[in-house]
Amino acid sequence: MLRKSAALGAALFVMSVMSAIPAFTLSATNAFAAEPSQPGDATAATRQANADVLGRLPFANRQDFEDARRGFIGTIDSGEIRDASGRVIWNLDAYAFLKDDAAPASVNPSLWRQAQLNLNHGLFQVTDHIYQVRGFDLSNMTIVEGNTGVILIDPLLTAETARAALDLYYKHRPKKPVVAVIYTHSHVDHFGGVKGVISEDDVKAGRVKILAPEGFMEEAVSENIYAGNAMSRRAQYMYGPLLPKGVRGQVDAGLGKTVSLGTVTLIPPTDLIQKSGETRTIDGVQMEFQMAPGSEAPSEMLLYFPQWKALCAAEDATHNLHNLYTIRGAQVRDANQWWRALDETADRFGNRTEVIFAQHHWPKWGQREITAFLAKQRDGYKYIHDQSLRLANQGYTMTEIAEMVKLPPSLASQWDLRDYYGTVNHNAKAIYQRYLGWYSGNPADLHPLPPEQSAQRYVQFMGGADKVLEQARKSYAQGDYRWVAEVVKHVVFADPSNQAARRLEADALEQMGYQAESAAWRSAYLMGAYELRNGVPQTASTQTASPDMVRAMSDTMFLDFLAVRVNSDRAAGKQVKINWIQPDTGKRYALSVDNSVFMYRAERQHPDAQVTLTAPRAVLIGTLLGQTTLQAAVGAGQAKVDGDAAALQTLFGMLDKFDPKFEIVAP
Structure with a gap:
């Protein structure tokens, strides 16, 4: 299941649904919700692990x-x-x-x-x-x-x-x-x-x-x-x-x-x-x-x-x-x-x-x-x-x-x-x-249960959440943080409201972060620990849906991304045929939705289209970004609609908006 990913807006530096900026530009603030839980100190096991690093590498160089x-x-x-x-x-x-x-x-x-x-x-x-x-x-x-x-x-x-x-x-x-x-x-x-x-x-x-x-x-x-x-x-x-x-x-x-x-x-x-x-x-x-x-x-x-x-x-x-x-x-x-x-x-x-x-x-x-x-x-x-x-080639898995x-x-x-x-x-x-791809070759791994379902069964088989946490705390005391995180995540996915489980998994991830040599792993562990304790941060993100990047998209990229956004359930049973003409470039496209699939063909027009939209790509992108409306674009002379405008609204209504704050460490 794509957890809660079809709701609102866009994502961080890819703020708009049309953004193409690689994953570097992120939020503009370090502020979280008021009074977030503070990180803990390094445990004895972490102190020892980090001290051991000093003897393994040539720090004198x-x-x-x-x-x-x-x-x-x-x-x-x-x-x-x-x-x-x-x-x-x-x-x-x-x-x-x-x-x-x-x-x-x-x-x-x-x-x-x-x-x-x-x-x-x-x-x-x-x-x-x-x-x-x-x-x-x-x-x-x-x-x-x-x-x-x-x-x-x-x-x-x-x-x-x-x-x-x-x-x-x-x-x-x-x-x-x-x-x-x-x-x-x-x-x-x-x-x-x-x-x-x-x-x-x-x-x-x-x-x-x-x-x-x-x-x-x-x-x-x-x-x-x-x-x-x-x-x-x-x-x-x-x-x-x-x-x-x-x-x-x-x-x-x-x-x-x-x-x-x-x-x-x-x-x-x-x-x-x-x-x-x-x-x-x-x-x-x-x-x-x-x-x-x-x-x-x-x-x-x-x-x-x-x-x-x-x-x-x-x-x-x-x-x-x-x-x-x-x-x-x-x-x-x-x-x-x-x-x-x-x-x-x-x-x-x-x-x-x-x-x-x-x-x-x-x-x-x-x-x-x-x-x-x-x-x-x-x-x-x-x-x-x-x-x-x-x-x-010797049969070992990933x-x-x-x-x-x-x-x-x-x-x-x-x-x-x-x-x-x-x-x-x-x-x-x-x-x-x-x-070799994601499959290990073991048929037991071919069709596993999704995390929420398997988590409930794991916890039940292990004797319930209290029993799992009791055993996991012993492992934590022994410095076995990887195992604690792996086991307790099932308790969190079985019951995300279990605060004791969230805190224990966060503690384990935090120690793993403190020990990590990789900056990326450290940040991932510490961010997971933060969200387990405090939830997903709701701070506003930097608007870096760069107009330059959007403008640089080819028509093919733009239309392919529209196809990715089509919600199959909302498109089920519907048929839409739209002709799109770009007056600034002279390009023509035949757009359609059938079988919950968005298709397009360049330099074609449907003879039986429900509607013909004449608009530059920039105007169409603006309507999809919420920067304008189709009605406003028509009123300003930037777009022309011939035929049944409801067909355009049907297409727009099929498109998901992606939630930039979907859960990662919880269901």
Whole structure:
């Protein structure tokens, strides 16, 4: 059952039902309902688990701290960045607690180390002509100085942080105009701030070029349209934006501190890179490109600057193990493509690179260090791929494989392969999913009961809720938190009003969060604990249903998403035939609903249509978003209806509106 997901509005950063923004931009406030329950302290078992980490990893190696500070020029006076209305959309001051050297008992020491590294912020010189602004968003913005202007690589997630980053650069360097922007890949934190640094008029006039890999627009817009509401709700758990910042709350996102909460924008590229080896020279800056589709993003490329022996690795080689599967939900990434891309990078650029930098984290310098870095990044993804499939072919299931696959010591000891963002555990599951899907092969798993039904039976079989909780408390006292969470969730799903069960499961999740090395796992555990204690937060979310993203949808994406919204029960037994004409483009579509299925055909018209709607796509989107009504659009001359207007209302009445606050840890 899709729990309570067909009710109201839209979702967080995918605020409207039409939004296509990937799951990074989230709520603009940390405020919950008044007086929420406060998190607890680390237990003795958690303290011991975190203390043990100190003996397993090379904490004496401080090279990353030197590299993260190298080339520092300056930063903003305040850690806050505000939008035009004065709302804080970025706040590094909230992370002042990270200045303590020793990790508190409630944070895994390895994650604490990464969080401290990600707190370095400001303008940094990478090498001659190449600078980065780091720590102003989840991602970095790179500035390359040309003869007369600057080239910007990946203008962050939101316009406000991108503008602040460029202003900081201009404070310390000559104020040359932006002559080009490069999008390395199709994730929103690498293009959403573009209108903070250039204008669409400059692009149309040819004063600014925008380069991107082939397939960029389709992938940038489409990744989260169809499952956007579910993905954005789950992103609350992955990034923890509603959690308070602190030693018992959100400390980092692995790739960076967190996500900014400003305005997401998009300007389409003017030049697409289609194959590896292509070159461009812009304003005297020579660039050579390597395509890496299907690696970290469906549309991705790396670029090399031969004049300065500098390599931009986009997001294919960063200072953490990345996601083959992202727990907010997305299509599984191809580990085979990923390691092959890195192998090609090492072969193509390794022996002529003196500095490597990515669009997250900090650079590495020196050919020997770079070669070793790329090799171990490559080997990490290939190892997880190969070993997961080896075990799958021996008959092990996804869950078993995830427990069995461990990086060898030579890789596990590498800070840049630690589980800060992706984890070996859920990446191994991703490999299984990609090749074999969700089914374990055991017929008992082929048609399981849904959670609410199975929970009631589990609790009954185990002797009732009181008996389950009595046993679970003993397990909790022994530090067996994973088992407590697994068992007590059945009590919660059998009776979500059982406060004792909710508190006990929350306590167990909280300790798991305190022990997690992965920032994403920590946030997920702590968010689950919060909602078990306090319910789903009802705070207003940032309206980031970006008009640029909506406008960038193709007709096919728009109509496919309408089909996803059709409620089969409300459509049952109804037949609708509508002709849609776009007066601004001349495009025509034949739309229909039959058998509870929404269909469309381009360049067709129904000879027996009940109604013909003549309206631009933007007007139709506005009516579905609630920005206007069809009647108002007709009255304003923006739309024309010929025939039975009730047929349009019948179609609109079939469409679900998705609840952005559906339950996750309760039925």
